[in-house]
Amino acid sequence: MPLFKIINITPTTQILIWKVTESFDELVEKVVLKEKTQLRLNGMKSEMHQRAFLSVRMLIQEIGINDFDLHYDEFGKPYLNDHQHISITHSHNFAAIIVSEETVGIDMEMQREKIIRIADKFVNEKELKRLQSFDSLDYIKKLTVKWGAKEAIFKIRNEKGISFKDHIQVKPFEIGEKETTAILEFENLKQPFTIFFEEIENFTLVYAFEK
Ligand SMILES: CC(C)(COP(=O)(O)OP(=O)(O)OC[C@H]1O[C@@H](n2cnc3c(N)ncnc32)[C@H](O)[C@@H]1OP(=O)(O)O)[C@@H](O)C(=O)NCCC(=O)NCCS
The missing domain is CATH 3.90.470.20 (4'-phosphopantetheinyl transferase domain)
Incomplete structure (x- = not known):
């Protein structure tokens, strides 16, 4: 195609x-x-x-x-x-x-169950608590958005030492909203980003802009 x-x-x-x-x-x-x-x-x-x-x-x-x-x-x-x-x-x-x-960053990830097993590597406890869901598909989709948002922000900043878990927090969102915000707190910087996301087949497309 x-x-x-x-x-x-x-x-x-x-x-x-x-x-x-x-x-x-x-x-x-x-x-x-x-x-x-x-x-x-x-x-x-x-x-x-x-x-x-x-x-x-x-x-x-x-x-x-x-x-x-x-x-x-x-x-x-x-x-x-x-x-x-x-x-x-x-x-x-x-x-x-x-x-x-x-300045923009983009990421596309396949929605996979495996992301549940590695969630604690890239989302902090506060984020994880708010994400808990009885609907496992929704949980996978939300984790994939979080992962993609952090990758997209990393691609904008392109700095060594940024930890997805410790330095980037994505605000709570619903999958249908297609938009959220995230904050990067790294060294002396506190920077907000606007995050957009959408599903494409069984993939999640995420892109980020500096706010
Ligand atoms: C470099 C990185 C951002 C690539 O992301 P990815 O999801 O593995 O792969 P993607 O296909 O989405 O992106 C790859 C593209 O990102 C771009 N890229 C690579 N390094 C980059 C950087 N430092 N800054 C911005 N963009 C970068 C390139 O264009 C690359 O594709 P190309 O070389 O074929 O042109 C990622 O591997 C990375 O290093 N992330 C940060 C490290 C980290 O904290 N990881 C996980 C912690 S739990």
């Missing part, structure tokens, strides 16, 4: 999602890659990862740029040649980018 969905958030912020159904050969034929990217691609062990990585290049081509315009800082955070911000995510057969004039 080519482009799966475009979400126009504001006139200057856009999300593009790719559902990866093409083979590696089909994708590689359609993208231009600089040498550095080709070397990264060659080094990837999983073909699914390679196909998702190539799909990100398909997505940036959709917005009229290509791999030569996409760069990474020393921590792996992507940036563009122009003044626009970009954040990237890929999970199994989905890849997504958010491009904006604002």
Whole structure:
């Protein structure tokens, strides 16, 4: 499938999602890659990862740029040649980018029961208490939003030492609300973020903006 969905958030912020159904050969034929990217691609062990990585290049081509315009800082955070911000995510057969004039972070995660077992690694006790639910599907979905929100905030801040559990708190929300806020408290900083989320098949897409 080519482009799966475009979400126009504001006139200057856009999300593009790719559902990866093409083979590696089909994708590689359609993208231009600089040498550095080709070397990264060659080094990837999983073909699914390679196909998702190539799909990100398909997505940036959709917005009229290509791999030569996409760069990474020393921590792996992507940036563009122009003044626009970009954040990237890929999970199994989905890849997504958010491009904006604002600083933004995006994350897409598959909703999986396994997240219950690792919840105490990324949510603090206060958050966990408020999340307790008799509906286990709702619980999985909420945990996935929390995880995605923290990943998206981490992608904005891109700082060593940020602990999902100790430094980022996501305010209580209901799945139907599709929006919440989160606070990053790290070193001397206390920064609020607006979080948006939505379900795409059995995945959760989360994106964050600085408030
Ligand atoms: C780097 C990290 C944010 C990637 O997130 P992920 O959910 O594993 O993977 P995603 O597919 O959503 O995102 C990967 C993309 O994030 C981007 N990325 C990588 N490092 C980044 C950074 N430091 N800052 C911003 N974006 C980054 C890249 O674009 C990457 O894709 P690409 O290299 O193919 O272009 C994540 O692995 C990480 O290090 N998180 C923080 C550490 C942590 O606290 N983890 C869990 C604690 S319980």
